[in-house]
Structures are given as C-alpha cells and as structure tokens.
Amino acid sequence: MQDFYMVLILGGTYGLFMLFMSWCGRVVSEP
Amino acid sequence: MGIIQIAIVILVLLLLVKPLGTYLYQVFRNEDNRTDKWFSWAEKPIFALIGLKDRKGMTWKGYALSFVITNIILVASGYLILRLQKVLPFNPNGIDNMESTLSFNTIISFMTNTNLQHYSGESGLSYFAQMAVITMMMFTSAATGLCVAIAFIRAVTSKGTTVGNFFEDFVKAHIRVFIPAAFIIAMVLVALQVPQTLKPALSVTTMEGSEQQIAVGPVAALESIKHLGTNGGGYMGVNSSHPFENPSPLTNVIEILCMWSLGAALPYTFGLFAKSRKQGWIIFSVMMTLFIGFLSLNYAAESNGNPALNRLGIDASQGSMEGKEVRFGIAQSSLFTTVTTAATTGSVNNMHDTLTPLGGITPLSLMMLNSVFGGKGVGLMNMLMYAILAVFLAGLMVGRTPEFLGRKIEAREMKLIAIVILVHPFIILAPTALALMTDAGQAGITNAGFHGISQVLYEYTSSAANNGSGFEGLADNTLFWNITTGLVMLFGRYISMIALLAVGGSLMRKQWVPETLGTFRTDNKLFAGILLAVVLIIGALTFLPVLVLGPIAEHLTIR
Numbered sequence: 001m002q003d004f005y006m007v008l009i010l011g012g013t014y015g016l017f018m019l020f021m022s023w024c025g026r027v028v029s030e031p
Numbered sequence: 032m033g034i035i036q037i038a039i040v041i042l043v044l045l046l047l048v049k050p051l052g053t054y055l056y057q058v059f060r061n062e063d064n065r066t067d068k069w070f071s072w073a074e075k076p077i078f079a080l081i082g083l084k085d086r087k088g089m090t091w092k093g094y095a096l097s098f099v100i101t102n103i104i105l106v107a108s109g110y111l112i113l114r115l116q117k118v119l120p121f122n123p124n125g126i127d128n129m130e131s132t133l134s135f136n137t138i139i140s141f142m143t144n145t146n147l148q149h150y151s152g153e154s155g156l157s158y159f160a161q162m163a164v165i166t167m168m169m170f171t172s173a174a175t176g177l178c179v180a181i182a183f184i185r186a187v188t189s190k191g192t193t194v195g196n197f198f199e200d201f202v203k204a205h206i207r208v209f210i211p212a213a214f215i216i217a218m219v220l221v222a223l224q225v226p227q228t229l230k231p232a233l234s235v236t237t238m239e240g241s242e243q244q245i246a247v248g249p250v251a252a253l254e255s256i257k258h259l260g261t262n263g264g265g266y267m268g269v270n271s272s273h274p275f276e277n278p279s280p281l282t283n284v285i286e287i288l289c290m291w292s293l294g295a296a297l298p299y300t301f302g303l304f305a306k307s308r309k310q311g312w313i314i315f316s317v318m319m320t321l322f323i324g325f326l327s328l329n330y331a332a333e334s335n336g337n338p339a340l341n342r343l344g345i346d347a348s349q350g351s352m353e354g355k356e357v358r359f360g361i362a363q364s365s366l367f368t369t370v371t372t373a374a375t376t377g378s379v380n381n382m383h384d385t386l387t388p389l390g391g392i393t394p395l396s397l398m399m400l401n402s403v404f405g406g407k408g409v410g411l412m413n414m415l416m417y418a419i420l421a422v423f424l425a426g427l428m429v430g431r432t433p434e435f436l437g438r439k440i441e442a443r444e445m446k447l448i449a450i451v452i453l454v455h456p457f458i459i460l461a462p463t464a465l466a467l468m469t470d471a472g473q474a475g476i477t478n479a480g481f482h483g484i485s486q487v488l489y490e491y492t493s494s495a496a497n498n499g500s501g502f503e504g505l506a507d508n509t510l511f512w513n514i515t516t517g518l519v520m521l522f523g524r525y526i527s528m529i530a531l532l533a534v535g536g537s538l539m540r541k542q543w544v545p546e547t548l549g550t551f552r553t554d555n556k557l558f559a560g561i562l563l564a565v566v567l568i569i570g571a572l573t574f575l576p577v578l579v580l581g582p583i584a585e586h587l588t589i590r
Contacts, residue, residue, distance in 0.1 A: 003114065006135040010110075013518065014103050017525045021099070024533035025092050027443050 033330070033362030040284055040366060047292045048315065052299025058207045059181045059200065060304070070207045077202050088193025091536025094182050095529050097197035098175050102142055105171055109138045109164045113156075122157035123231035129155065136513035141168035143524035144176055144406055146257070146264030146377055146499035147516060149508040154268075158229055158248055161266065166253050170213070173260025173407045174204035179528050180297060180408025186535025187415065187436055188304040194535060208293075209259060216255035216289055223285075224278045227251040250275055258289035261406045263377025263499040271367070271380040272356055283363050283380060290376040294404040297411040305436060309554040314414055317562050321403045325393045326369040332390035333361050339589040354385030365390075372397040375406035377499030384486070384502040388586035391502075392578060395489060398496035399574045400566060401455060406497055412531050414566075416448055418553065419534070421565040425551055425558075434550060438541045447530045447537075454526045456573040458519045459495045463488050463577070471511035477504045481588065485581035490516060495523035 057064045089097065112119065113134040117127050129137065133149055140147045141164065150156070156165065178201055182194040221227050226247045233245040250266045254276055257264060264270065271277035271286060298318065302311020333355075336347030350361040359367070364381040371378055372394035383394055397403055402413035419435050423445055426433030433440040466472025466487045476483040486502040493500055494516040501507070507516070544550075552558060 002131040006110075006131050009514065009518070010106060010135065010139075013521050014099065017099060017521075017529060018096075020526065021092065021095050021529050021533075024447060024530055027446055028533050028537035 033334070033360065033365075036362045037326070037330070037366050040287060043284075043288060044291055044295055047288070048296050048299050051292055051296035052303065052311070055181075055208070055293070055296060055300040056303040058203055059185075059195075059300075061195065066207055070203075073206050074202055077206070078199075081198060081202075083196075083198050083202075087196060088191075089196055090192055091182070091186060091194050091532045094179075094194050094197045095532045098179060098201075098528075099525065101171075101197075101201070102175065105168065106138050106142050109141070109168060110134055112160055112164050113137060116157040116160040119157065119159045121159035121162070121229065123229075124157070126155065126157045129160075132510050132513040133508060136517045138164070139517040139520050140499065141165055141262070141264075142172055143497050143520045144172040144260070144262055144375075144409075145494060145497040145520045145524075146262045147494055147501065147520065148264050148268070148499070149513060149516075151268030152264070152266050154246075161253065162249060165264075166249070166256060169253070169256040169260050169262040170205060170209050173209060173256070173262060174201055176261075176407035176409050176528075177204050177208070177293075178408075179532060180412050181300075183412050183415070183531055183535045184301050184304045186532070186539045187438075188301070188306075190539055190541075192536075192540060194532070194539070209256065212259050213252070213256040216259060216285070217251045219285065220251040220254055220282060223282050225251040225254055225282065226275050247275065254286070255289065257378055258286045258376060259293065261290050261294060261374045261376040263371065263375075265378050269382075270378040272382070277380055280358060280363055283359055283367065286378075286380075287363075287367055287370050290374045290378075291370050291404065294374045294407065294410055297408065298414075301411060301415070307554055310436075313554055313559050313562075314411070314418065317559050317566070318403050318410070318414060320559075320563060321400065321566065322369065322373050322397075325373070325397055325403070326366065329369055329386070329390045329393035330361065330365040332387045332393075333365050335387075337387055337589070338586075351385075351387050351390070354382030356381060368394055369397070371500060372498060373403040373405070373410075375401065375410065375496050375498040377493065379500050382503060383489070383500055384504045388482075388485075388582040388589065391485060391489075391582045394500065395485075395492055395578065395582065396570070396574070398492045398498050399456075399459070400570045401496045402566060409497070409527070413451075413527065414562075416451060416527075416531060416534070417566050417569075418558075418562055419444065420448055420452070420569075421558070421562045422551060422553060424565065425561055429551070431549065431551070434544050435538075435553065437544050437546065438538045439544060444534050444537055447534050451527045451530045452569065454522065455495055458522045459488070459491045459574075460577060462491045462515050462519055466491075466511075466515070469511070471509065472515075475506045475509060475512055477506060481581055481585040484577075485585065488577055488581050491519055494519040497524055 057066050113129040186194045235243050237243050253266045267273040298311045298315040302308040334350040337351045341347045355364045367380040404410045422433045422435045423440050486505045489502040
C-alpha cells in the first residue's frame with residue numbers, strides 16, 4: 001500500500017512540473 | 032605546505048578550463064567538427080534505435096518536456112529495481128528489497144543528481160542495483176543537467192526559436208563526454224588500487240580472531256562517474272573517506288579535478304557560444320573569487336583547530352582532525368569539502384558533521400548560493416540568471432532598459448527569474464522550520480544544541496542544491512525525512528531548469544539590440560564586481576538569519 005502512496009506523490013509532483021511548464025509558456029508569450 | 036598543495040590543484044584546474052571548454056563547445060555546437068569523426072560510429076546505431084533520423088530542433092518547451100518525460104521513465108524503472116533487487120541477478124550477498132519510502136528517496140536522489148544517501152551502499156544495495164540504478168543514473172542525471180545548460184546557453188547566445196534537440200544532445204553527452212571520460216578515470220583509479228570486481232564481500236579473520244566482512248564490488252566504475260557527473264554519494268557509506276574509494280592523496284586530487292573541471296570549463300564554453308571569450312572569463316572569475324573566499328574560511332577555521340579543545344591545552348598544530356583522514360590532512364580535506372559543495376557533488380572525504388562551526392559555514396553557504404561552478408550545468412545557469420538580474424538592477428539604477436547579450440530584459444523574464452530566486456530559499460527554510468517544529472522532524476536530531484539546527488538546515492540545503500552531502504549525525508532514514516527531502520530534491524531540480532529554459536526561449540525570440548556607447552557592458556571588471564555583489568547580497572539577505580541561529584551561534588558558544 002505504501003508503494004501506491006509513493007507512486008502517487010511522484011506522479012503528482014511530476015504533474016505539478018508539467019503545469020508549471022505550461023504556466024511558464026503562458027508567461028513568456030504574454031505581450 | 033597545505034596552501035601550496037591547494038594552489039597546485041587550482042593551477043592544474045586553470046590549465047584544464049580552456050581545452051575542456053573548447054571540447055564541450057565542439058561537441059554541442061551542432062556543426063560538422065572533428066568530434067564527429069571520433070564518435071559518430073557509436074551514435075548512429077543509437078539514433079537509429081530510438082528513431083531519431085530527423086534531428087529537428089525543439090522549442091524550449093519541447094526540450095523541457097523531453098527531459099522531464101525521459102526522467103519520469105528512468106524514475107519508474109529505477110524504483111521497480113530497488114523494490115525487487117532481492118530477486119534480481121547479481122545479488123551474491125543476499126541483500127533484501129529496499130523499503131518503499133527509502134526507495135522513493137533514493138530514486139529521486141539519483142535522478143536529480145543529488146545522490147543523498149539515507150542508506151549505506153555496501154549493505155543496502157545489490158550489485159545489480161548499484162550498476163543498473165545508481166551508476167546508470169549517475170550518467171543520465173549528469174547528462175540531463177549538461178544538456179539543459181547547453182540548451183540555455185544556445186538560447187541566450189543565438190536567435191531563432193529552437194534550442195537544439197534534447198535526444199541528440201543527451202546521446203552526445205553520454206557518448207562524447209561522460210562514457211569515455213568515466214572509462215579512462217575508472218582505469219586510472221583501478222591502477223591506483225581502487226577495487227573493480229563482482230566477487231562477493233571478503234570474509235577475513237581479524238587479529239583478534241573474529242570474523243569480519245570487507246565490502247568490495249564495482250567501486251572504480253562508480254567512483255569515476257560520481258565525480259565527473261558531480262553526482263556524489265559513494266559505493267561505501269563514508270564515500271571518499273574509505274580507502275577503497277580514495278586510497279591516496281593522488282586519487283584525492285584526481286577526484287577533486289574530476290568533479291571540478293567540467294563545471295569550471297562551462298563558462299569558457301559559454302564564452303565561445305557568445306563569441307566573446309572575455310564574457311566567459313568574467314563569469315569564471317566571479318565563480319573563482321567566491322570559491323577562494325569560502326575555501327579560505329574553511330581552511331583557516333579547520334587549521335586553527337576546535338576552540339573548545341584548544342582551551343584544554345591539546346596540541347592544535349595539526350588543526351581540527353576530528354572526522355578527517357590522516358592521509359589527506361587539513362588542506363586536502365578542506366579543498367575536497369569546498370569543491371564538493373561548490374560543484375554540488377556531495378561526496379565527502381571527511382565528515383562534514385565534525386567540521387568546526389565556522390568551517391561548516393563554507394559548505395552551507397556554497398550550497399545556498401548554488402552558483403559557484405555548481406552541479407553539471409546547473410551552476411552556470413544559476414550564475415547567468417544572477418547576471419541577468421545584475422543587468423536588470425544596473426538598468427534600474429541608470430534608468431535604462433536593461434540588455435543582456437543584445438536582448439532586452441523585460442517583465443516576463445524577471446517574473447520567472449524572481450520565482451527561481453525565491454523557490455530555492457523557500458524549499459530550504461520552510462521544511463527546516465517544519466522539521467524543527469514537529470516530533471517526526473525532531474526525532475532525527477542527535478544534537479540538542481545549536482548544532483542540531485545546523486544538522487536540519489544542512490540536510491534541506493543539500494537536498495535543494497542537489498548536493499547530497501550531509502551532517503550525518505542526523506538520523507534521516509525515516510518516513511518523514513525520506514519524503515520531505517525527496518520532495519525538496521525534486522523542486523530544487525526541476526523548477527529552476529524549467530523556468531530558466533523558458534527565460535532562454537523568451538530571450539532568443541527577441542530582436543537584437545545594436546550595441547551603442549550607452550550599452551551597459553557585461554564583459555568588464557565593473558560588471559564582475561556588480562555580479563559578485565548581487566550574488567552575495569541576495570545570499571546574505573536570504574540566509575544570514577538562519578546561519579546566525581546555526582553555525583554562528585554554535586561558534587559563539589564554544590569559542
């Protein structure tokens with residue numbers, strides 16, 4: 001069960017980085 | 032004598048900077064050059080295997096996405112191996128599967144180039160895990176950092192929309208840089224008595240008649256890449272203090288130069304890309320000035336011995352030798368400590384937990400600044416970020432739109448740079464406060480005094496800077512420490528890389544601004560001074576209060 005939580009934390013954190021990347025993309029395309 | 036030893040190593044480094052920097056430029060400039068002849072025979076089958084026939088350039092976002100997804104795949108496969116190592120091959124010592132939170136921490140640690148070890152390598156990992164996870168990730172994490180730095184350099188020094196192809200760079204970093212260099216260094220280390228074997232641990236009878244297990248294994252292969260890739264950690268729990276990892280002063284110097292030389296050469300590579308070698312030397316000189324300042328602090332503090340012991344009348348002529356190896360002495364221990372934290376390698380040849388309080392400020396400060404040579408590629412990126420900030424501040428002072436390498440620095444770049452500058456202290460100071468407030472955090476602290484604060488601060492600073500060394504008195508193999516340091520390592524690695532790639536992508540689309548008499552030059556001593564001041568002022572404003580609570584308060588209690 002603990003493996004599930006570890007994978008969940010890893011997946012969630014990498015998901016956050018993807019969202020951050022998307023936000024950075026919006027920032028650099030602002031006029 | 033100690034100062035002469037240090038001066039000779041620095042001189043050798045200076046001689047290596049230009050050839051290594053030029054070599055890196057040749058490898059990554061994406062034009063036909065001599066290195067193609069030497070290595071394309073090995074690269075072509077790999078490119079064919081991964082379906083990379085058309086090596087199209089990527090936007091900054093495509094590049095970032097490629098390196099993050101590659102890292103995710105490596106993390107998933109590595110986690111599985113650690114959890115199943117008991118049933119996998121090459122496990123002659125019958126080592127059990129790694130516990131899940133420790134596997135979580137370990138896999139993040141090695142993927143982020145941190146190599147923080149909450150386990151002891153010789154008893155916690157099978158040979159297969161040492162090779163297929165630990166050693167392999169030492170190549171891939173170093174190559175990832177180098178590739179992202181090269182992409183950032185291309186972005187700030189050229190125009191267009193693409194920063195290179197991540198997969199092409201990734202293969203080149205392995206085939207043309209890390210694998211040949213690691214092979215040569217490993218062979219040199221084997222010649223100098225470092226073991227490289229798949230035989231199980233040796234069982235010997237001691238002089239007292241009891242049985243003792245002596246760990247051996249594929250040590251030399253790990254030893255070379257752990258330093259070349261500024262990975263850190265070690266095959267043995269005590270890293271390069273162990274005579275099998277670092278048998279002599281000569282191997283010590285080789286290991287110091289391995290972890291220092293590529294990071295020190297990158298500013299020169301940057302100068303070649305920018306078509307201004309002077310620009311590269313300015314960045315290098317700022318890094319070296321900071322390095323020598325912090326090295327002097329550590330060397331002086333350790334040479335003067337522990338004030339508490341000196342008061343007892345104990346001979347301090349050898350300096351503070353607690354936790355140090357006699358074969359290295361103060362000079363080679365001090366230099367190793369400074370290089371391993373400046374280059375954010377994190378392997379140790381002496382126990383940082385036993386540094387004098389003032390001596391301990393050096394590794395802490397270098398990891399807090401995270402831009403003095405720095406980890407593979409990341410240090411240069413951080414220093415260039417400070418350079419852009421310095422230009423911005425200078426522009427504000429003279430009322431002129433700031434420019435860096437012919438591009439205007441505007442609000443969007445500063446927004447991202449502000450995030451990078453703020454994230455680093457946040458992921459150090461917030462978890463430090465959490466650990467000091469909670470029972471789970473306090474349970475790991477083994478020193479009730481100010482040094483206990485330093486232990487906690489060091490652990491999170493090392494994690495955030497992707498360094499990996501520790502004040503190892505901390506009992507850190509618990510659920511709380513494994514998960515919190517794991518998350519700090521992840522945020523310390525990816526936020527700055529993604530944001531700075533975005534800054535690069537933004538800059539490279541801008542129109543070049545012609546240089547005029549009024550342009551603020553970034554290749555002279557004045558700019559070097561401003562850059563040095565910006566790094567120190569931001570570092571001091573952010574971290575001085577917590578340093579006062581830790582090592583400075585500790586020094587005042589024992590002086």
